Amino acid sequence: MSRLRYDPLAASAYLAEVSKPFRVLIGRVGPPTLKRLPAPSLFFALARAICSQQLSGKAAATIFGRVEAKLLATKAQDFSPAALDALEDDHLREAGLSGAKVLALRDLAARCASGELPTLRASARLSDEELVTRLTRVRGIGKWSVEMILMFRLGRPDVWPIDDLGVQEGARRTFGLAKRPTPKELVVLGAPLAPYRSLAAWYLWRATELPKD
Secondary structure (H helix, E strand, O other): OOOOOOOHHHHHHHHHHHOHHHHHHHHHHOOOOOOOOOOOOHHHHHHHHHHHOOOOHHHHHHHHHHHHHHHHOOOOOOOOHHHHHOOOHHHHHHOOOOHHHHHHHHHHHHHHHOOOOOOHHHHOOOOHHHHHHHHOOOOOOOHHHHHHHHHHHOOOOOOOOOOOHHHHHHHHHHOOOOOOOOHHHHHHHHHHHOOOHHHHHHHHHHHOOOOOO
């Protein structure tokens, strides 16, 4: 399912109405192309987040593809905790994962198998704050990783990743600031943009890709 849980065109119109800097930015970037990325399970989304940490998009996709191939080689029916448990650590290392990431995947699989973590369907009934609290219990999963899942996997409308350097730099350029705003300053800057701060963050990322005036 690729649809967001809100209308991005309506959200961009709202942002343009409440913020002149965003009206200018949206005019330069154009209509939003933000989409919800499909994920068969929350386990899949979290595993991909772990495998992708500190890697470029292309490298992350390559390594995660190797991990998927290793799981399929076990004749697993799907990407599941049980399928991961069937793999030896050496096989995961061969896919390109560090020892820390292997340990994180093992912790994730154990917590999913025990029912400690919600399913993708159950997560729809939980607030953003509750999901951050529960998912960051997993080894190697921090607040930023959960925020990305909330935005791009679950399609939540009002996620505001104040610790993201790209969002900070985009805000600096968009609001004409002398330096990047601190997380606390971003809280203030983002307040008028609710309840569509997920799209606002997406536009701030696009702002860093625009040619400087």
